[in-house]
Structure formats: structure tokens, C-alpha cells
Amino acid sequence: MNIKIVDLDHRKGEPLPFRLTLDADELKRRHHEIRNLTPVEVSGEATKLGDLYYVNGNMKADVDYVCARCLRPFRQHTEVPFSETFASEESLLADEEDSDIIPLEGDEIELIPLLQEDFLLDIPAFPLCEDDCKGLCPTCGVNRNEQACGCKNERIDPRLAGLADFFKDGK
Ligand SMILES: [Zn+2]
Ligand SMILES: [Zn+2]
Incomplete structure (x- = not known):
């Protein structure tokens, strides 16, 4: 799912809500600690304020792991908040120091690859069934x-x- 920049331009600062689901199989393939997971439910909104475009919201899924210490399978409810800022390349040149801003390519914001990365970054490399397992x-x-x-x-x-x-x- 992509968000059209022109749609945000037209809304004059009013947030554009979105909902989507990330495919479980692809995420599972990309992280070997994920034994299984439910499709990731995403809800968020996109807004243009000044020269910047903001995309933020929350992702939810239940993820199955095997505990790295006791080898017991367990399921964990995972919620991952996300918040990204975009700017067109021209306005970025004026403000080069702010490296958290993602340059916009083309006339759409591609949500899925971005959200997949954010979700995978939140998956533990060393899952534990309990912190003090x-x-x-x-x-x-x-x-x-x-x-x-x-x-x-x-x-x-x-x-x-x-x-x-x-x-x-x-x-
Ligand atoms: Zn013993
Ligand atoms: Zn354990």
C-alpha cells in the first residue's frame, strides 16, 4: 500500500488514516527467531505539516518463539509503534543535518517495506520466555x-x- 504525496498535499495538515496488514510468511522468512506469527495489523496516519510528511502509528501481532535459554516454545504479543518523517529532496538539501528524515522518491510513500523493517528491528535476537528464565x-x-x-x-x-x-x- 502506498500513500500518494498529492493526497497529503490536498489535505492541508489534516491526517490521512490508513490500515493494512503485513504478510506473516515473508516476515517469518526474514527472521530466523520467528517460528510463526499472525498477520501484522497496522493502523496509522499520514500528515503533511510544512515541508515535512509524517507517518506514524502502531503494529500488532502475536509472535511464536523458542526460548533461547530453556528451549520452551512461547507466544508473545508484540506491539511496535512507528514514526517516520519524509521530505522532498529539495527541502532536504536546505536541512542536511537532520539525518532521520527520509528523502521522498517519486510521488508516493511506499509503506510496506518500511513497516516490515520497523517490525523486524523489534524482534529480539535472543528471545526469552521470561526475562529471568x-x-x-x-x-x-x-x-x-x-x-x-x-x-x-x-x-x-x-x-x-x-x-x-x-x-x-x-x-
Ligand atoms: Zn541439574
Ligand atoms: Zn525460557
């Missing part, structure tokens, strides 16, 4: 969120593990 025991493999085991797992900072070996060998 205890993960699996490295010794016996039980899920330590569900069950305590008697294993003594010394937590060694991986950067110091080599040093620990050094001291062990020295004995």
Missing part, C-alpha cells in the same frame, strides 16, 4: 524453571574459563 541445567538438562536439581553448576564467566583451567592444571 533460568534455562536448562548444563549438567542434567532439566528445565530449571520447572524443577530444581541438585547439580552444582559453577557459573564461570566464559572470558575467565581459560584462566580457571590454567589454575586447575597448575595443581
Whole structure:
């Protein structure tokens, strides 16, 4: 779905509301932590104020992940707000320092690629079922969120593990 610049010009500052849905399959293909997701419901509005065009709103979906620590599948409701500013190339030249402004190409704003990027940027690279997920025991493999085991797992900072070996060998 594209927004025509001329439509925004004609509205003289009055917001143009829009609704659309992002295809789930394509997003799933582009991020390997996404195991599944519902189509992403987008609602927002576009406005022209002065020389600038604003597009903002919110995206919603339920995303299925596998926890990176305990390997349990879980579903998370995700809401991603978005806010983008555009300007025609001519007016950008006058204000080069503001690098958050996206130059307009052609006479339309292409929403879908932009919203796909914003959505994917919000997907965690290391999804956790709970912020304090205890993960699996490295010794016996039980899920330590569900069950305590008697294993003594010394937590060694991986950067110091080599040093620990050094001291062990020295004995
Ligand atoms: Zn977990
Ligand atoms: Zn254990």
C-alpha cells in the first residue's frame, strides 16, 4: 500500500488514516527467531505539516518463539509503534543535518517495506520466555524453571574459563 504525496498535499495538515496488514510468511522468512506469527495489523496516519510528511502509528501481532535459554516454545504479543518523517529532496538539501528524515522518491510513500523493517528491528535476537528464565541445567538438562536439581553448576564467566583451567592444571 502506498500513500500518494498529492493526497497529503490536498489535505492541508489534516491526517490521512490508513490500515493494512503485513504478510506473516515473508516476515517469518526474514527472521530466523520467528517460528510463526499472525498477520501484522497496522493502523496509522499520514500528515503533511510544512515541508515535512509524517507517518506514524502502531503494529500488532502475536509472535511464536523458542526460548533461547530453556528451549520452551512461547507466544508473545508484540506491539511496535512507528514514526517516520519524509521530505522532498529539495527541502532536504536546505536541512542536511537532520539525518532521520527520509528523502521522498517519486510521488508516493511506499509503506510496506518500511513497516516490515520497523517490525523486524523489534524482534529480539535472543528471545526469552521470561526475562529471568533460568534455562536448562548444563549438567542434567532439566528445565530449571520447572524443577530444581541438585547439580552444582559453577557459573564461570566464559572470558575467565581459560584462566580457571590454567589454575586447575597448575595443581
Ligand atoms: Zn525460557
Ligand atoms: Zn541439574
